[in-house]
Amino acid sequence: MQTGQIIKRGSRWAVRYNEKIDGAWVKRYKTICLVDDIYRTQEQVKSHPDVLKLLGRTHSTAPESGVMTFLDYVNNVYMPWIKKNKKFATHKGYKSVIEMLTPYVKGILLADFGQAGTAQRIMDTLGNVKHETELDDDGEPRAKFSHTTLKHAKAFMSGLVSHAIVYDQQLLPGVVHNPLQRKLVKLTGGYATGDKYAHPLIEVEQMLTATNNQLYRTLIAVAMYAGLRRGEIRGLQWQDLDIKPDGWGILTVARIYDDDGVGTVKTVASKSKVPLIPQVSAELEKYRAERGVLAQPEKFIFESHPNQPYDISSMGAKFLRPIFEEAGLTDEQGDAMWHGWHAFRRGLGNELDSLEVSPKTAARILRHHTPVTNQNVTEKHYMDKIKMPLMIEAMKKFSAEIDRVREEMKRKQASK
Secondary structure, eight states: OOOEEEEETTTTEEEEEEEEETTTTEEEEEEEOOOOOOSHHHHHHHHHHHHHHHHSSSOOOOTTTTOBBBHHIIIIIIIIHHHHHHHHHHHHHHHHHHHHHHHHHHTTTTGGGGHHHHHHHHHHHHHOOOOEEETTTSSSSSESSSSHHHHHHHHHHHHHHHHHHHGGGGSSOOOOOOOGGGOOSSSSBBBOOOOOOOOOOHHHHHHHHHOHHHHHHHHHHHHSSSOOHHHHHOOOGGGGEOTOOOOOEEOOOOOOOEEEEEOSSTTTTTEEEEEHHHHHHHHHHHHHHHGGGGTTTTSSSTTEEEEEEEEOOHHHHIIIHHHHHHOOOOOOSSSSSSOOHHHHHHHHHHHHHHOOOHHHHHHHTTOOSSSSSSOOOOOOOHHHHHHHHHHHHHHHHHHHHHHHHHHHHHHHHHHO
């Protein structure tokens, strides 16, 4: 692709550029168009077809139609744009989708996605890929990808096609509507998404009773009683806590920490303040005292090495599950008492629902973009100054329920 610049010569626009001929760069000059209402500024001239052919697109490295493959567009255009314009978590999530898609889209041209049939064939292929080692309940090879993974793959392809329609129309000639957004492409195959377990309050209290390790106790309390996601737990710093003498406080969710280091939270709704109930504040203060001088404001709360928090992903299966097994704890189905960190967050959602907390308030506590129901209730006029008192009121109900469960456990233990 040539390099050059757009220049104005009297009443005309022109391009001065360099072209490589037989290995040598040659200076070129080409008149483009008149200066008129359509091409009045240099920025407007950048979109002129002749300029696009000579200098390429102003926002990407996309070549002309029929040349660029789907993966070329992903790597050279779409992902650089995502990295620049979208959230850190979005870019990270897309990388895993690309890794999954790559073997099945190699060699396919982006132009082929102008027809729904291309994406449908890819979705059919993904849905029928079988796992090499794992079997389903009938003893047959299990599908390799879940329904959720297939949804993510379709959403990624749809977003990319929409981007190309808007910014790189010459790569999708004649395509006006994104076929992936018109319900023409269906999800087929795959397996039902796995563990959706939600810990009831009694199980969480049993877990806390079963371990004296303050690190584990604090992690469990933050996951359940504050409802944080795994990356948000790892990203917590001591400066994010504002605990009052009565044990009540405010927790600011400001960042995540994952395999790529510190990042931004998932959504605007995720980055917010949530009430801290006394039961979780007590565990945090005990852990702060245990950490001593290491509990500086700018330090990660669950820091294992300098500026690096614990990798809690495998901590539950490796360390917590054996503790609970030794204590004889099982879940409601009689299985091992461990379903991952998100099971605590689901549990909080269930507990708030059982206490008849409104879906809108529960959504604010869990920092969902929309209420934790299938209803799409807008929060446009639901002001922050109103949200926090209702959130505190809801968490007071939850705190009282924890006290009730603890008293019940004490009575049962005393009667043995």
